[in-house]
Amino acid sequence: MNILFVCTDNYTRSVIAELCMKEYLKSTNNNSVxxxxxxxxxNSDISKYSSIHFEIMQELDIDTSDFKRTQFEEIFFExxxxxxxxxxLHKDYIKQYYNREIYLFNEVFNGQQTPVISSPNSDDFLEQMNQLVRYINNxxxxxxxxxxxVK
Structure with a gap:
């Protein structure tokens, strides 16, 4: 099975999901996914974004070395x-521009039609990022x- 996580800038949520899943697959010797x-x-400017989530993942022994940003393309449906x-936002974007349905992360995880929330401007940003990484990883x-x- 081939899985693609999609977010806005391909810098925080989708990257955390990708890297956490890669680490889990490696730790369970799963080569089928x-x-x-x-x-x-x-292609957005991320120069003002925090990279603390990479540090948090590294503290959890999650390899972040193969991180790279990738623009969503129609070929990904194949x-x-x-x-x-x-x-x-991501589900609606895909529907509007490609007329395709995709899953939401929480829909697959726990059956809820809710977003994975990232709060970049919160007063307790470090704690929010810790919770985000752990939520996705777990x-x-x-x-x-x-x-x-499903498949």
Missing amino acids: KVASSGIRA KFDVIIGMSE SVPYILKNLEK
Whole structure:
């Protein structure tokens, strides 16, 4: 199975999901699943964005060395069996520009039609990012298990 996570800039949520899943697949010797991430505007300026999520993942022994931003393209519908958006914005974008349906991350994880929230301007940003990385990382086994039921 080939899985693609999609977010806006392909810098935070989709990248965390990709790298956490890659680490989980490696730790469980699962070679049957390939995973990647992309963004609906992966050519955006991210120079003012925090990179703290990379440090948090590294503290959790999640390899971040193969990080690269990738712009979402129509060809991905052929390359990936499952495309998972991190929020309604991504789901709506794909529907509007490609007339295709994709899953939401939380829809696959726990059956809820809710976004994975990232709060870049919050007062407790470090704690929010810690929670975000851990939330996504802890959900990976369930995402894989639930996708097996869907596919």
